[in-house]
Amino acid sequence: MSGSDTPKGPSTKVVGAGRRKEWTQGIVNTPVWRASTILYDTVADLRASGAADTHHRLFYGRRGTPTQWSLADALTELEPGAEGTFLYPSGVAAIAAALLSVLSPGDELLLVDSAYDPTRGIANGLLKRMGITTRFYDPLIGAGIAELIGDKTKAILLESPGSLTFEVQDIPAITAAARARGVVTLLDNTWATPLFFPAIEHGIDLSILACTKYVVGHSDVMLGSVTAAPGHFRKLRETSFQLGQVTSPDDAWLGARGLRTMAVRLKQHEASALKIAHWLAEQPGVARVLHPALPSCPGHDVFVRDFKGSSGLFSFVLDGGDEAARAALIDGLAHFGIGYSWGGFESLALPVDPARHRSATTRDDAGPMIRLQIGLEDADDLIADLDAGLARFRETSGK
Numbered sequence: 273m274s275g276s277d278t279p280k281g282p283s284t285k286v287v288g289a290g291r292r293k294e295w296t297q298g299i300v301n302t303p304v305w306r307a308s309t310i311l312y313d314t315v316a317d318l319r320a321s322g323a324a325d326t327h328h329r330l331f332y333g334r335r336g337t338p339t340q341w342s343l344a345d346a347l348t349e350l351e352p353g354a355e356g357t358f359l360y361p362s363g364v365a366a367i368a369a370a371l372l373s374v375l376s377p378g379d380e381l382l383l384v385d386s387a388y389d390p391t392r393g394i395a396n397g398l399l400k401r402m403g404i405t406t407r408f409y410d411p412l413i414g415a416g417i418a419e420l421i422g423d424k425t426k427a428i429l430l431e432s433p434g435s436l437t438f439e440v441q442d443i444p445a446i447t448a449a450a451r452a453r454g455v456v457t458l459l460d461n462t463w464a465t466p467l468f469f470p471a472i473e474h475g476i477d478l479s480i481l482a483c484t485k486y487v488v489g490h491s492d493v494m495l496g497s498v499t500a501a502p503g504h505f506r507k508l509r510e511t512s513f514q515l516g517q518v519t520s521p522d523d524a525w526l527g528a529r530g531l532r533t534m535a536v537r538l539k540q541h542e543a544s545a546l547k548i549a550h551w552l553a554e555q556p557g558v559a560r561v562l563h564p565a566l567p568s569c570p571g572h573d574v575f576v577r578d579f580k581g582s583s584g585l586f587s588f589v590l591d592g593g594d595e596a597a598r599a600a601l602i603d604g605l606a607h608f609g610i611g612y613s614w615g616g617f618e619s620l621a622l623p624v625d626p627a628r629h630r631s632a633t634t635r636d637d638a639g640p641m642i643r644l645q646i647g648l649e650d651a652d653d654l655i656a657d658l659d660a661g662l663a664r665f666r667e668t669s670g671k
């Protein structure tokens with residue numbers, strides 16, 4: 273086996289992927305190629321370029337330059353079995369374009385009840401206006417999804433683990449049922465990334481990342497991607513071109529820069545989050561920890577079977593208490609910012625209320641919930657911070 277044929281580990285892949293010589297021009301990182309107009313030598317050249325399949329050929333700025341192609345190519349390489357990747361200016365833009373590439377008026381979408389709330393918004397807003405109906409399903413449905421698939425069902429959207437509540441879906445069972453009926457599957461794979469869950473190998477057709485999180489990794493860029501299994505890329509790209517979707521080369525460059533350290537960052541997010549989740553599970557005032565690697569999380573067995581690792585985002589449920597007690601815990605934290613998003617180097621704490629975003633399932637939580645994004649600080653400092661926060665919670669709630 274020659275060196276280039278040797279199977280590569282994930283860290284080797286994130287370092288080398290997408291760095292084609294014709295794009296880097298010999299520089300380590302593919303530079304920022306900014307463009308709107310591309311100049312041709314002759315009218316014949318212009319016509320030839322317009323007529324051809326312009327994938328990976330300079331044509332017009334909206335179709336990208338080597339900067340975007342390099343990151344897209346890298347994401348394709350990270351996802352075994354993938355045909356191609358399209359980039360978007362946010363994770364939500366990626367979800368919307370992926371759905372629009374497979375759904376038409378009259379179709380039905382099956383959408384997991386634990387989906388990111390703006391994904392529900394796309395279904396209940398844009399898709400509904402287009403005459404596309406949505407049925408929400410229990411994240412733990414597994415092979416039972418077959419009973420929901422009807423003649424109009426054209427797509428199933430999964431998100432595993434689920435937003436806020438972290439239920440792990442039985443993806444192989446769902447994709448097998450979908451394939452048997454010719455239904456396309458889409459997965460929001462932002463939490464695991466292809467490094468911890470190779471989606472296409474598990475039967476997914478369109479794997480979506482909010483690259484804003486772990487790919488970028490520094491909380492300073494909005495970016496999304498969809499990586500397609502064979503047979504799905506052309507339609508995805510055509511739809512995205514028709515929507516005029518283009519990601520700025522500067523943002524793609526920052527995404528590629530983040531990607532180079534993603535494997536090592538994920539390992540640290542994983543180690544610290546696990547340490548903190550196990551610690552929290554033992555604390556008075558904590559009713560339940562919702563981290564896929566802990567048996568207290570719904571779908572934990574499936575997680576152990578299918579995933580190669582866990583990342584830095586999880587939730588915990590407080591044992592009773594009210595909004596004021598939860599706020600007392602969060603407001604005084606020294607190392608956790610209060611804010612949306614996750615996947616950056618810094619820790620965040622967010623009050624979350626999943627019952628507001630569910631329609632096919634109900635919640636019976638013992639108290640208010642907090643979602644933690646565990647950053648790259650020392651885990652012991654974060655534990656000390658949370659320890660003091662839980663003391664404030666117990667004092668305020670009288671627990």
Ligand SMILES: Cc1ncc(COP(=O)(O)O)c(C=O)c1O
Nearest residue numbers: 362363364388462482484495613
């Ligand atoms: C699971 C998940 N998917 C998608 C998104 C959307 O990504 P973006 O904020 O880049 O639009 C988010 C954002 O928080 C998310 O948590």
